[in-house]
Amino acid sequence: MTAEIQAWLPELLRALRPNQVTQSPSVLDTHSHDESYHTPHRPDAVVFPESTLDVVRIMEVSAKYGVPVVPFGVGSALEGHVVPVKGGITIDTMRMNKILDIRPDDFLVKVEPGVTRVQLNDALRKYGLFFPVDPGANASLGGMAATNASGTTTVRYGAMRDNVRSLTVVLADGSVIQTASLAAKSSSGYNLTGLFVGSEGTLGVFTEVWLKLVGIPEYTVAGRAIFGSVADAVKASTAMVGSGLSLSRVELVSDVYIETFNRIEGTDFAVKPTLFLEFGGTRGSVESSIAMASEIAEDEGCVGWTAVDDPADRARLWTVRHEAAHTFMKQFPGYGHMATDVCVPLSELPDAVHHAMELLREHGVHGGIIGHVGDGNFHLSLAVRRDNEDDMTRASAVNSELVKHAISVGGTCTGEHGVGLGKRKYQALEHGKALDVMRAIKAALDPDDRLNPGKLVDA
Amino acid sequence: MTAEIQAWLPELLRALRPNQVTQSPSVLDTHSHDESYHTPHRPDAVVFPESTLDVVRIMEVSAKYGVPVVPFGVGSALEGHVVPVKGGITIDTMRMNKILDIRPDDFLVKVEPGVTRVQLNDALRKYGLFFPVDPGANASLGGMAATNASGTTTVRYGAMRDNVRSLTVVLADGSVIQTASLAAKSSSGYNLTGLFVGSEGTLGVFTEVWLKLVGIPEYTVAGRAIFGSVADAVKASTAMVGSGLSLSRVELVSDVYIETFNRIEGTDFAVKPTLFLEFGGTRGSVESSIAMASEIAEDEGCVGWTAVDDPADRARLWTVRHEAAHTFMKQFPGYGHMATDVCVPLSELPDAVHHAMELLREHGVHGGIIGHVGDGNFHLSLAVRRDNEDDMTRASAVNSELVKHAISVGGTCTGEHGVGLGKRKYQALEHGKALDVMRAIKAALDPDDRLNPGKLVDA
Numbered sequence: 071m072t073a074e075i076q077a078w079l080p081e082l083l084r085a086l087r088p089n090q091v092t093q094s095p096s097v098l099d100t101h102s103h104d105e106s107y108h109t110p111h112r113p114d115a116v117v118f119p120e121s122t123l124d125v126v127r128i129m130e131v132s133a134k135y136g137v138p139v140v141p142f143g144v145g146s147a148l149e150g151h152v153v154p155v156k157g158g159i160t161i162d163t164m165r166m167n168k169i170l171d172i173r174p175d176d177f178l179v180k181v182e183p184g185v186t187r188v189q190l191n192d193a194l195r196k197y198g199l200f201f202p203v204d205p206g207a208n209a210s211l212g213g214m215a216a217t218n219a220s221g222t223t224t225v226r227y228g229a230m231r232d233n234v235r236s237l238t239v240v241l242a243d244g245s246v247i248q249t250a251s252l253a254a255k256s257s258s259g260y261n262l263t264g265l266f267v268g269s270e271g272t273l274g275v276f277t278e279v280w281l282k283l284v285g286i287p288e289y290t291v292a293g294r295a296i297f298g299s300v301a302d303a304v305k306a307s308t309a310m311v312g313s314g315l316s317l318s319r320v321e322l323v324s325d326v327y328i329e330t331f332n333r334i335e336g337t338d339f340a341v342k343p344t345l346f347l348e349f350g351g352t353r354g355s356v357e358s359s360i361a362m363a364s365e366i367a368e369d370e371g372c373v374g375w376t377a378v379d380d381p382a383d384r385a386r387l388w389t390v391r392h393e394a395a396h397t398f399m400k401q402f403p404g405y406g407h408m409a410t411d412v413c414v415p416l417s418e419l420p421d422a423v424h425h426a427m428e429l430l431r432e433h434g435v436h437g438g439i440i441g442h443v444g445d446g447n448f449h450l451s452l453a454v455r456r457d458n459e460d461d462m463t464r465a466s467a468v469n470s471e472l473v474k475h476a477i478s479v480g481g482t483c484t485g486e487h488g489v490g491l492g493k494r495k496y497q498a499l500e501h502g503k504a505l506d507v508m509r510a511i512k513a514a515l516d517p518d519d520r521l522n523p524g525k526l527v528d529a
Numbered sequence: 530m531t532a533e534i535q536a537w538l539p540e541l542l543r544a545l546r547p548n549q550v551t552q553s554p555s556v557l558d559t560h561s562h563d564e565s566y567h568t569p570h571r572p573d574a575v576v577f578p579e580s581t582l583d584v585v586r587i588m589e590v591s592a593k594y595g596v597p598v599v600p601f602g603v604g605s606a607l608e609g610h611v612v613p614v615k616g617g618i619t620i621d622t623m624r625m626n627k628i629l630d631i632r633p634d635d636f637l638v639k640v641e642p643g644v645t646r647v648q649l650n651d652a653l654r655k656y657g658l659f660f661p662v663d664p665g666a667n668a669s670l671g672g673m674a675a676t677n678a679s680g681t682t683t684v685r686y687g688a689m690r691d692n693v694r695s696l697t698v699v700l701a702d703g704s705v706i707q708t709a710s711l712a713a714k715s716s717s718g719y720n721l722t723g724l725f726v727g728s729e730g731t732l733g734v735f736t737e738v739w740l741k742l743v744g745i746p747e748y749t750v751a752g753r754a755i756f757g758s759v760a761d762a763v764k765a766s767t768a769m770v771g772s773g774l775s776l777s778r779v780e781l782v783s784d785v786y787i788e789t790f791n792r793i794e795g796t797d798f799a800v801k802p803t804l805f806l807e808f809g810g811t812r813g814s815v816e817s818s819i820a821m822a823s824e825i826a827e828d829e830g831c832v833g834w835t836a837v838d839d840p841a842d843r844a845r846l847w848t849v850r851h852e853a854a855h856t857f858m859k860q861f862p863g864y865g866h867m868a869t870d871v872c873v874p875l876s877e878l879p880d881a882v883h884h885a886m887e888l889l890r891e892h893g894v895h896g897g898i899i900g901h902v903g904d905g906n907f908h909l910s911l912a913v914r915r916d917n918e919d920d921m922t923r924a925s926a927v928n929s930e931l932v933k934h935a936i937s938v939g940g941t942c943t944g945e946h947g948v949g950l951g952k953r954k955y956q957a958l959e960h961g962k963a964l965d966v967m968r969a970i971k972a973a974l975d976p977d978d979r980l981n982p983g984k985l986v987d988a
Contacts, residue, residue, distance in 0.1 A: 247963040253873060257944065258956070259956060261720075415712065486716050510973040513973065
């Protein structure tokens with residue numbers, strides 16, 4: 071233990087109860103990494119606050135001794151967001167896991183940041199409501215807010231930023247703010263909620279999150295549309311989005327995944343680019359949406375169309391999509407997964423996907439494409455041996471070329487995974503002088519650079 | 530002309546063409562006020578930039594001589610936003626009125642800030658697309674972005690903040706930034722777009738605005754539902770919003786407006802609280818939505834229901850709503866209009882509306898209620914003689930009580946009109962310590978306080 075740590079640790083122990091602070095090596099290890107390929111780094115201590123006041127006390131110690139803090143949810147981040155690259159205190163929100171206030175008449179719920187997505191939706195079911203953002207992982211809602219997470223339902227319901235009404239945030243100096251009122255809309259003051267959502271722990275620590283809720287649709291149908299080419303599938307998806315259908319998901323799965331799935335799972339799905347669709351709403355709206363969607367698909371050269379409404383059939387239909395990356399990786403035992411995450415304007419998507427497939431071939435990297443094509447966001451799942459320098463070099467080259475192409479056509483280096491450590495090097499290219507504005511905001515709100523230092527704007 | 534102005538005016542004239550700068554008294558007068566009751570104040574000069582570069586040159590003069598600048602669209606603001614309370618330069622964007630780039634496949638359009646809402650929708654019609662935010666007035670899109678404007682369609686499509694993809698902004702020092710890429714979603718960097726939208730000219734001057742577009746619905750139906758009480762009408766509205774219907778507008782008009790309309794226009798509409806509705810989508814979704822909406826209305830005690838799809842009939846049905854404030858004011862020749870603008874959580878709306886009606890009685894002020902009830906936002910139209918101190922005192926008391934009530938139940942002092950001069954005094958009450966964060970951001974981006982000084986966070 072360094073002299074520095076010897077100074078602040080006793081004060082942290084006094085500020086909290088003994089079982090809220092640990093330096094156990096295994097706990098430090100758990101908090102040294104997320105699910106990404108980035109190099110782990112241990113914090114000096116991990117704390118488990120149980121209230122906003124606990125977080126205030128932690129931030130006061132941080133302020134007094136200049137100790138870095140890193141908020142931590144379930145550790146499912148994909149770009150090294152929670153790696154405490156400068157050590158210090160990791161604030162694990164796992165004990166802040168209460169659903170504090172369900173207000174069905176306001177379509178709002180207040181949760182602590184450690185509540186997970188599945189936990190929340192289980193509690194909401196009896197009200198006929200749900201929280202629609204679905205990044206796949208059963209992430210914590212605080213973490214999802216911190217990275218502006220999104221996913222398959224974003225084409226209909228938006229990303230986290232669209233679905234957080236207000237945040238309670240503990241700032242660098244330990245003061246506590248509410249970022250907004252509970253009104254459905256407001257033109258009062260600057261939009262702090264939108265600024266803190268996606269700030270990745272670099273501006274403050276979230277201790278309460280008010281989320282918007284929506285009604286569970288009366289009727290839901292899942293569909294699958296098979297195309298001769300990725301370009302046709304993307305054109306169909308764009309036309310469906312433009313037609314204002316009751317579309318709640320539209321996902322592209324490239325043929326390489328389907329081929330793998332067939333081989334490993336013994337299925338015989340057509341090995342072609344496939345759109346996985348979901349429609350939700352009143353029965354009438356869903357039925358007319360499906361009719362229109364199948365017409366659009368046919369116009370764009372769809373060679374196979376299925377639609378099912380039974381819940382079990384729907385789940386089965388979506389399996390290939392849900393298991394795509396997982397099944398793909400089964401082919402490569404001992405390999406790790408590197409996920410790319412660009413998002414481009416819709417009109418650029420066919421070219422961007424084509425370019426991505428060329429990159430895989432060119433650099434000899436194993437990978438496939440999954441796309442949230444309604445939003446122009448797609449991922450390559452790259453299979454890499456993390457300790458193999460050549461693998462990492464080639465995969466990083468693919469990622470880098472992909473990002474540069476996306477930015478050159480008006481897109482972004484990250485559609486939903488966030489910046490963390492992995493996308494810092496592209497911030498200047500993507501944002502230009504706007505990065506200086508972001509840095510000015512960071513400097514104004516965290517002048518000592520204690521809040522998740524080394525991330526996001528620290529490029 | 531003061532010595533101060535004598536210093537910067539020649540430089541401004543050199544930076545622009547002569548016909549871009551004026552001190553004509555009538556032009557200064559036009560730019561001394563908006564549509565509100567706030568005390569006018571003249572700028573020292575009005576400039577008419579024609580490009581981003583012109584605005585850069587203006588900001589460079591502003592920076593060199595410390596001259597305040599106030600951006601100005603069409604002057605339809607309702608809280609004194611464009612009143613140059615400290616003089617200086619008003620930047621009128623009327624010549625920046627070009628639609629620069631329509632991208633139907635991306636559902637995006639790039640406009641200069643002086644383009645108006647109606648101008649844009651006229652140009653978009655042939656693509657089957659429209660820009661959905663509708664504040665009533667034919668405002669400039671730059672002004673709408675600056676105040677985070679919204680209106681009758683917000684229940685379906687959101688406010689300006691939800692519909693601006695990216696902004697080109699000239700900052701206080703004359704540097705130019707792009708706030709975001711054109712990707713439909715991004716987790717890259719801080720959300721500058723959302724921060725600048727609603728910043729009311731206090732953080733930078735917008736010179737280009739990328740807006741999101743949506744498809745014109747295949748089928749549209751207008752409806753009217755009459756209720757025995759405001760509480761019943763609001764309950765029905767909330768239930769409709771929660772059911773995920775294809776609802777594109779849901780507006781409450783209180784009986785006082787309907788009574789006035791009948792009296793002045795010779796109509797015989799039922800003098801009761803009335804919901805004006807619009808449904809849009811595929812024919813199937815609209816038809817099933819109407820069936821469900823009328824059932825919900827009936828459950829909540831609806832005493833009269835009409836639905837029409839012919840465009841002329843729809844326009845006629847909506848007349849009472851569109852003309853409500855205007856017709857109401859006809860009763861009070863010589864009186865001006867003061868609009869209140871609170872927004873509360875939906876569950877608080879019946880109480881808030883009841884409380885508002887009590888306030889009108891208690892303070893003896895002429896007024897009626899119009900509500901964007903799907904969002905919890907409602908306006909009182911107060912008839913006041915602006916030069917009558919007693920009128921102004923009583924109307925201001927109503928406004929102030931209304932705001933305090935809204936904030937006390939988790940609402941906001943302004944749902945869509947913005948802060949400007951009129952809502953500054955409530956910023957501390959609404960935002961608490963978050964106001965310090967807003968001020969820190971303002972100080973970081975405009976350290977000399979030259980961008981629309983005396984507004985918003987200057988409370």
